[in-house]
Amino acid sequence: MTAVALAGLGLVSPLGPTPEAFWRGLLHGRRAFGRLGCPQGDFRSRVVAAVSPDDCPAPAGHRKEALATAATRQALAAAGLTGLPDGSLLVVVSQTPALRAVPDEQSGDFAGPHPEALFAACRTDARRTSVVHLSHACASAAFAAAFARDWLLSGLGTTALVAGASALNRYEYASMDVVKTLSPHGARPFDADRDGITVGEGAGAFVLETAPAARARGHRPTAWLSGAACLVDTSESVASAPAAVLDCMRAALDDAGARRVDYVHAHATGTVQGDAAEAEAVAELAGSLDRAPIPMSSHKGAIGHLLHASAFPGLVAAAGFLREGRLPGTPGLRHPAPLPDGVLALTRSRRTATAEHALVNSFGFGGNNASLVLSAVGGRPAKPYEEIP
Structure with missing residues (x-):
């Protein structure tokens, strides 16, 4: 296993302004869906169960930067860093790069956040930092994790x-509305009555570090990013091909050298086709590993789909599972749809005796498929997430 340290996580979500707030809300089964109307200055992000495209705010560039910089500061603090060291890598995920220091009405909706805003949050000199922009639809943040891990393992830097x-x-x-994927009632992944996705908003950030660098400064990682696989399957226009999903998960586990998986944090957005395809793939994976049933759940019934940023809450959920041995449920899942043998969709949180490896799935339009393997550091962390009664 060639792993890098997941040194720190940051997340701003509709469940609250920190990773801990998201994790607590997820374990309690909270759904944050509501009406649009949160003040622009409030760092609590929003989820809207149903709204017309014309009622959405625009432009969104300033909002994205405010959320992203808040998450970045959290990730650095969790990593025990006051800023990025010289020679670090910054990977920005979004639909397109932010080409202007100040977002305008033409670019604010789909661009950014701007690297300059993140440099300020990191207290980092742009001249001493490598910057990469990645866009792989709704799998962008997971592709970025794999890219950053490869960059670190190649010896180009430590952070x-x-x-x-x-x-x-x-x-x-509007892009989700055009392809008829929006739910009029609110996303319910794996539910028999599921009818589409809910678009949410939020931001995430994480710091990756080589194992020697983490040891040298005495930092205990949140988890190890021990495996990753990114596969672009051009045979399907959407992320709903069971064979491609299975190939991606197997490749990630092989990369990690892991022969078991104790939890799958599913991409599951709440669409009938996508959820069924992922469940079929997980069930087949369970059969090949002789590990059945594999528990899985999704956060999208709690905070909606964060699109390009959707892997960030998935990583927080997987890290929480590894830290505390608690399997989060899927908020909104009331009547589980029939699933193949070998997979268990969790309706509520529960404890488990084994928490060694977790898979985080992230899929997107255009056949962008990514799976990440997080592995436990071992023992309880110095600063665990707040215990849930």
Whole structure:
């Protein structure tokens, strides 16, 4: 296993302004869906169960940068860093690069956050930092994690930051409306009555570090990013091909050298086709590993789909599972749809005796498929997330 340290996580979500707030809300089964109307200055992000594209705010650039910089500061603090070291890597995920220091009405909806805003949050000199922009549809943040891990393992540096944000806006909301994926009632992944996705907003960031660098400064990682696989399957226009999903998960586990998986944090957005395809793939994986049933759940029934930033809450959920041995449920899942043998969709949180490896799935339009393997550091952390009664 060639792993890098997941040194720190940051997340701003509709469940609250920190990773801990998201994790607590997820374990309690909270759904944050509501009406649009949160003040622009409030760092609590928003989820809207149903709204017309014309009612979404625009432009969204300033909102994205505010959310992303907040998440970046959290990730650095969790990593025990006051800023990025010289020679680090910054990976920004969004639909397109932010070409202007100040977002305008033409670019604000689908661009950014701007690297300059993140440099300020990192207290980092742009001249001494490598910057990469990645866009792989809704799998962007997971692709970025794999890219940053490869960059670190190649010896190009010791520290990498991945950051991104999704803010409700007319452009992205209309794109979901056009392909008829929006739920009029609110996403319910794996539910028999599921009828589509809910678009949410939020931001995430995480710091990756080589194992020697973490040891040298005495930092205990949140988890190990031990495996990753990114596969672009051009045979399907959407992320709903069971064979491609299975190939991606197997490749990630092989990369990690892991022969078991104790939890799958599913991409599951709440669409009938996508959820069924992922469940079929997980069930087949369970059969090949002789590990059945594999528990899985999704956060999208709690905070909606953060689009390009959707892998960030998935990583927080997987890290929480590894830290505390608690399997989060899927908020909104009331009547589980029939699933193949070998997979268990969790309706509520529960404890488990084994928490060694977790898979985080992230899929997107255009056949963009990514799976990440997080592995436990071992023992309880110095600063665990707040215990849930």
